[in-house]
Structures are given as structure tokens and as C-alpha cells.
Amino acid sequence: MSGFQLRSLRITGPSKPDAEIGFKPGLNVISGPSDTGKSYIVEAIDFMLGGATSPRQIPESAGYDQAHLILEAHDGAHYGLTRSLQGGDFLLTNLSKPDAQPKSLSARHSATDQDNISTFLLRLVDLDQKRLRKNANNELQNLSFRNLAHLAIIDEESIIKKISPIFTGESTARTMQSSVLKLLLTGLDDSSLIATKKRAIAKAEIEAQIALLDQIISDYEVDLNELTNQPQDLANQAARLEVSIRISEAALTAERSVFEEQERLRREAWIMRERIAGRNSEIDGLEERFALLDQSYASDLKRLEAIAEAGQFFVALPQERCPLCGAVAGDHQHDGVPADGDIEALRVACKVELSKIHQLRLELTATVAALQSERDALAIEAEQARNSYNKADALVRETLAPAISAARAEHSNLLETRAHVRQAQSLVERISDLRNKRSEAETALGTAGRLTDERPGLPATSTQTFSQAAEALLNAWNFPHEKPVYFDEREQDLVLGNRRRGEQGKGLRALTHAAFTIGLQSAIDALGRSPIGFIVLDSPLVTFREADHEEEELQELKPDQKVAVKQAFYSDLAKRLAASQVIVLENEDPDEAIRKDINPHFFSKQKNQGRYGFFPLADETQPS
Numbered sequence: 001m002s003g004f005q006l007r008s009l010r011i012t013g014p015s016k017p018d019a020e021i022g023f024k025p026g027l028n029v030i031s032g033p034s035d036t037g038k039s040y041i042v043e044a045i046d047f048m049l050g051g052a053t054s055p056r057q058i059p060e061s062a063g064y065d066q067a068h069l070i071l072e073a074h075d076g077a078h079y080g081l082t083r084s085l086q087g088g089d090f091l092l093t094n095l096s097k098p099d100a101q102p103k104s105l106s107a108r109h110s111a112t113d114q115d116n117i118s119t120f121l122l123r124l125v126d127l128d129q130k131r132l133r134k135n136a137n138n139e140l141q142n143l144s145f146r147n148l149a150h151l152a153i154i155d156e157e158s159i160i161k162k163i164s165p166i167f168t169g170e171s172t173a174r175t176m177q178s179s180v181l182k183l184l185l186t187g188l189d190d191s192s193l194i195a196t197k198k199r200a201i202a203k204a205e206i207e208a209q210i211a212l213l214d215q216i217i218s219d220y221e222v223d224l225n226e227l228t229n230q231p232q233d234l235a236n237q238a239a240r241l242e243v244s245i246r247i248s249e250a251a252l253t254a255e256r257s258v259f260e261e262q263e264r265l266r267r268e269a270w271i272m273r274e275r276i277a278g279r280n281s282e283i284d285g286l287e288e289r290f291a292l293l294d295q296s297y298a299s300d301l302k303r304l305e306a307i308a309e310a311g312q313f314f315v316a317l318p319q320e321r322c323p324l325c326g327a328v329a330g331d332h333q334h335d336g337v338p339a340d341g342d343i344e345a346l347r348v349a350c351k352v353e354l355s356k357i358h359q360l361r362l363e364l365t366a367t368v369a370a371l372q373s374e375r376d377a378l379a380i381e382a383e384q385a386r387n388s389y390n391k392a393d394a395l396v397r398e399t400l401a402p403a404i405s406a407a408r409a410e411h412s413n414l415l416e417t418r419a420h421v422r423q424a425q426s427l428v429e430r431i432s433d434l435r436n437k438r439s440e441a442e443t444a445l446g447t448a449g450r451l452t453d454e455r456p457g458l459p460a461t462s463t464q465t466f467s468q469a470a471e472a473l474l475n476a477w478n479f480p481h482e483k484p485v486y487f488d489e490r491e492q493d494l495v496l497g498n499r500r501r502g503e504q505g506k507g508l509r510a511l512t513h514a515a516f517t518i519g520l521q522s523a524i525d526a527l528g529r530s531p532i533g534f535i536v537l538d539s540p541l542v543t544f545r546e547a548d549h550e551e552e553e554l555q556e557l558k559p560d561q562k563v564a565v566k567q568a569f570y571s572d573l574a575k576r577l578a579a580s581q582v583i584v585l586e587n588e589d590p591d592e593a594i595r596k597d598i599n600p601h602f603f604s605k606q607k608n609q610g611r612y613g614f615f616p617l618a619d620e621t622q623p624s
Contacts (some may be wrong), residue, residue: 002126003533004071005581008077009044011085011615013064019615024599027573032603037614038585039156042538045069046153047083050107050117050145055400060615061085070095073124074533081117083107090117109144113297121145126530130183131191134176138193147180152532154517157537160509162502165516178492184520185462186405188530206309206445213438220431227424234425241418248411255407259400262392269389276382283371283378290368297361308350328565332490348381368435463487465526470494470519476572478565507544514540518573518582525580534581541566542587567591574598 010020021030021041032036035058043055055061069081078095082102089107094100109118111129122128122145130143150168151160158165166181167174183189196202217516224231463486471485474496482497494501494516501512514537519533544565570590571581574597589602604610607617 001072002530004073004121004124005534006045006583007070007072008068009041009048009066011044011061011064012066012068015280016063017105017616017618019060019064021446021601021614022599023581023583025579026577026599027570027597028581028583028601029570029590030583030585030603032613033587033605036603036605036612037537038603041614042153042155042536042585045536046149046155047085049121049149049153050109051149052087052107054087058615060613064615071124081105092120109142109146109294111142114154118145125532127183130189132176132179133190133193134173134179134406136175137196138190139195140190140193141176143180143183145177148184148532151180151184151517151520152534153536154513154538156542157541159513159538160506160543161513162509164491164502165513165520166492181492181520182458184524184529185458185466185527203445205439210438210445213434213441217431217434217438219446220427220434224424224427224431227427231424231428234421234428238418238421238425240490241421245411245414245418248407248414252404252407252411255400259404262396262400265390266392266396267439269392272385273382273389276378279378280375280382283375287368287580288369290364290371294361294364295355297364301356301361304350304354304357308347308354311347311350354622438574447585453486457489462523462527463489465493466520466523469522469526470495470515473515473519473522473572474512476568476576477511477515478566478568479508480509480553481512481516510540510543511565514569521580534583536583536585538585539587540584567594570594570598 005025006023008020008022010018012018015572019037030041032038037058037060040055040058040061043051043053044067047055048067055067065085067083067085071081073079077098080093080095082091082093087107090105091102092105093102104115105120106113106116108116110116114425119128122130122143125148127143131140132143132147134141135137135394149354151165154165158168161169166177168177179190195549212496228234230237300391467484467486470487471483474481474485482499485494485496487493488495488500491500493503494512495506496512501516504512517537518536525529566588571594572595573584590598590600602610603613605613
């Protein structure tokens with residue numbers, strides 16, 4: 001559910017005491033004599049909800065320049081609206097968010113600029129972005145909150161009008177205002193309607209449409225003839241193609257599987273060949289290095305053998321005196337010349353080293369022999385890999401590749417043929433659709449541009465719910481009326497027995513207007529729609545109590561019967577309106593017995609006797 005209620009109205013001015021009044025859920029009654037500001041309150045509420053006309057100037061309002069209205073949305077959020085009494089835009093404050101900054105709202109409704117008072121209020125009642133039918137040509141306009149305001153705010157002049165409460169009296173707005181009622185009761189707007197053009201324009205457009213359709217149909221038929229000369233057999237041909245394509249896909253899958261297996265074997269053989277070639281290169285490198293190592297071993301052996309042999313001969317030489325100093329060998333030493341070594345120990349060391357090198361050389365020979373054996377084994381593996389590669393390569397190139405290419409070509413041809421068949425089927429369907437549209441256009445040509453105001457009526461559930469809600473109110477108020485009470489769609493108004501609501505005297509019209517307005521919102525709520533949330537009724541009982549010569553029914557009522565209607569009116573609304581809100585402005589105060597169940601405000605128009613009026617006296621402390 002959605003909607004909103006009023007919480008307070010405040011009028012302020014420089015050096016002036018605030019004029020303020022508070023509202024609560026349920027029944028609010030503002031009572032007091034004339035000229036105490038009651039009608040000013042109604043006008044100010046309407047003004048603060050987007051009305052273009054400022055409240056009328058009264059002596060008490062002199063010096064006041066701003067109006068402030070606080071609303072409470074259905075979700076509990078509170079909003080403050082501020083506006084100059086001279087008119088202009090609004091200032092909106094989200095009072096539920098202490099840090100929220102005020103936001104400017106335009107007073108003019110706009111479908112493109114969302115920052116306007118109408119859009120803000122429509123969102124609160126969940127009716128934003130709705131479209132209304134405004135004339136018999138089905139031209140549309142955007143819903144504005146001003147289209148709803150007269151159904152919630154009823155001033156003292158409107159409440160006694162003879163026309164339906166749906167209408168404001170503007171003849172050009174009757175269609176749109178009827179659409180508002182439909183929207184409220186059904187939740188459906190008129191955005192799906194298509195505007196009707198003038199006959200000459202509409203006829204010319206349809207004739208141009210038929211000519212265009214003929215040209216398109218002709219072009220499509222040419223394209224269809226290029227694709228097939230048997231369009232009636234396209235469905236059978238498509239079915240046969242589907243079977244052939246499935247067989248072709250299976251064959252292509254099988255061919256691809258064999259091809260991929262042989263391609264795997266060829267790839268593995270190639271990798272083996274490359275690995276063997278790499279290992280042979282490694283062996284070649286090792287053999288070259290081992291040959292150099294063997295040469296080094298041979299050189300070392302020759303050198304050590306020469307040293308050992310020289311030592312043997314050196315030991316056998318006779319000892320002589322030193323040719324330099326004449327000293328006996330072994331008894332002298334020259335600077336920088338090492339002393340004589342142990343020749344025999346040197347010879348033994350050389351033999352040991354010779355033995356070690358011989359052993360290393362033998363191990364090197366064994367390693368070279370192992371590498372040669374590995375090379376021989378690799379040669380056999382290389383030959384096997386080469387044979388495997390050549391076999392797989394020949395099979396792939398000579399048999400499998402041509403086979404898979406042929407299978408793929410056959411499959412592609414079938415897919416292309418199917419695409420042509422589908423294109424032809426699409427053309428057949430388009431031509432059929434276009435011919436249907438051409439037939440419809442020819443039918444529409446006869447009625448092109450004719451005005452019609454035929455609209456589907458309101459659902460029986462909606463009108464019945466509305467009628468029952470209004471009758472229940474009148475019964476509860478002890479209102480003197482004939483039965484049954486029902487809603488007449490043609491007149492868009494209530495009928496009481498055999499008499500239309502507007503045919504009654506103004507006293508009865510005021511109360512039945514109140515029943516219409518309250519009953520409508522009750523019906524909207526009962527139907528699961530979004531009621532506006534509040535109603536303002538200015539003087540619904542005054543004219544009822546003051547019968548005139550036009551109202552025979554009211555003349556026949558005894559005074560105590562009139563009082564009974566008044567008390568029943570207040571008592572019923574005090575109990576009925578627990579969650580919704582109705583604000584009644586009347587001259588006489590409600591009885592003491594029901595004041596505990598309502599939110600009363602009493603204006604006395606007397607100094608020092610309660611509250612003087614809406615605008616406080618200079619020395620008056622005003623309650624809200």
C-alpha cells in the first residue's frame with residue numbers, strides 16, 4: 001500500500017506568531033464560526049499540494065509570507081514542504097533523515113524533469129508515470145497530482161455542486177477525469193491507447209502502407225523464386241535435410257576421430273626422432289671430449305715414464321764436485337736453487353701416478369664403448385620411429401586428409417542447403433504475415449479516422465465495491481435516501497433509488513458528496529489499490545442543517561432527525577477511520593460524547609475563550 005497523510009500546516013511571517021494546526025490519523029474536526037480561518041486552511045492545503053492559486057488574503061493573514069506543510073508517507077517517512085504564499089517553487093526536506101539537505105521542487109509538472117511537486121506526490125501514492133486519455137481521439141496526457149487533488153480536497157463550493165464529484169466543471173477535461181476514476185479503481189492507465197488521426201490523414205497513411213506492403217511482398221516473392229520453385233515442399237525438404245545432416249555429422253565425427261589418432265601417432269614418431277637426434281648429438285659431443293681426455297692421459301703417461309726413466313739414470317751417475325764452487329755434492333746449496341730431492345721417492349710416485357692414469361684410461365675406454373652401444377640402440381629406435389612416422393604420414397596425407405576434406409565439404413553443402421531452405425521458409429512466413437497485414441489494412445481503410453468514444457466499462461467488481469461503500473456510509477449516517485445506491489457509469493455519479501445524486505437539494509448533495517469521496521477511497525483500498533490517504537471536507541453538514549426551499553426531503557425532517565444525522569456522521573467516521581485520515585471543517589462543534597475519539601480543534605472567535613482562530617491574536621499562545 002501507499003499514500004500519505006497530513007501532519008501539520010504552519011503559516012509564518014517576519015515578526016509574526018506562527019499560525020499552526022496539527023493533524024492526526026483518523027477523524028480531525030476543525031470547528032468554529034465563520035471568518036475564523038477554516039476555509040483558509042483548506043485553500044492553504046490545496047496550495048501546498050501544488051495548487052496554482054494562493055490562499056485568499058484575509059485581514060488576519062497580513063504580514064505572513066510562507067507556508068509549511070508536513071506529510072507522513074505510508075512507510076513512516078516525514079517530509080516538509082515550504083513555499084512562498086506568493087507562489088513559485090517548493091523546498092522539500094526529508095525530516096526522517098537529520099542530515100538530509102533541502103531540495104528544490106518545481107511547481108509545474110514535467111514528464112522529463114522529475115524534480116517537481118506533482119511527481120513527488122504521485123510517487124507517494126504509487127501513481128507516477130501514468131497516462132490518461134484526454135479526448136475521443138485517444139490523445140494522452142501525463143497524470144498530474146492536480147488531476148487527483150479535487151477528489152481529496154473538497155472546498156465549501158465544490159461540495160454542493162450538482163455535477164459528479166469526478167468532474168471539476170471543465171467540459172474539455174471530462175474524458176480525462178473519467179480516466180482518473182478508472183485508474184484509481186482498476187490500477188490501469190490509458191498508455192496502451194493509440195491516438196486516432198484525422199480521416200484524410202489516416203486514409204492516406206493506410207493507402208501508403210498498402211502500397212508499401214505490395215512492394216515488399218513482390219520483392220520477397222522474387223527472392224523466394226530464386227531459392228525454390230516448390231515452396232509447398234519446403235517442410236518435407238527441411239525434414240529430409242535434418243536426417244542427412246545428422247548422418248553427415250556422424251560420418252565426419254568418425255573420420256575426424258581416425259584422423260586425429262593417426263595425427264597423434266605421427267606427432268609421437270616425430271618427437272621420438274627429434275629426441276634420438278638430440279641424444280646422438282650429445283653422444284658426438286661426449287666422444288669428442290673423451291678423445292681429447294684420452295690424448296691428455298697418453299701425454300701424461302709419456303711424461304711420467306720419462307721422469308721415471310731419467311731418475312733411474314740420474315741415480316747411476318758418479319758424484320762429482322760442483323762445477324761452480326768445487327764443493328762435494330750434497331754438501332752445498334745455492335740461493336734460489338732447490339736442494340737435491342729424493343730421486344728414488346720420485347720414481348716411486350711416478351709409478352703410482354702411472355698406475356692411476358692407466359686405470360682412468362681403462363674406465364674411459366669402457367665409457368666410450370657404452371656410448372657406442374647406446375648409439376647403436378638409438379639407430380634402431382630411430383629407424384623404427386622413421387618407419388612409424390612415414391606410415392602415419394602417408395595414411396594422413398594420402399587417405400585420411402582427403403576423406404575428411406570430402407566429408408567436411410559434404411557436410412558444409414548440406415548446411416548451406418538447409419540455410420537456403422530456412423531462408424525460403426522465412427520468406428514464406430513473411431509473405432504470409434505481410435498479406436495478413438495488407439488484409440487488415442484494407443479492412444481498416446473503411447473506418448480510418450472515424451471518431452469513437454467507446455471504452456470498456458469499469459469492472460463490475462469495482463463499481464459494486466464502490467456502490468456498496470457509499471451506501472454503507474449513508475446508512476451509517478442515518479441519511480434519508482432511497483435504495484439501492486449504485487454508481488451510474490454514464491453519469492459518473494451515484495444514483496439513490498430512482499434519483500441521481502445531483503438532482504437533490506444542496507444540503508443532501510453535500511452529504512452525498514462526502515459519501516462519494518470517502519466511499520471512493522474506501523473502495524480503492526478494498527480493491528487493493530493505492531488510495532491518496534487523506535480527505536479534506538469543507539462544510540459537509542452546514543447546508544444539511546440549514547434547509548432551504550429547494551429541498552423538500554430536508555424540509556420534511558424534524559430537527560432531532562437532522563441532529564441524529566450529524567451525530568451519526570461524526571460517530572461513524574470516528575470509528576471507521578482508524579488508519580486513514582479525514583479532515584472536516586464545520587461551523588458547529590461536534591458533541592462532547594465523541595470528542596475523545598477524534599482530533600478536535602475549536603475556534604471561538606472570542607478573546608480569552610480558547611483558540612481565537614487559525615491565525616493567533618498578538619498575545620495568544622497557539623496550540624498546534
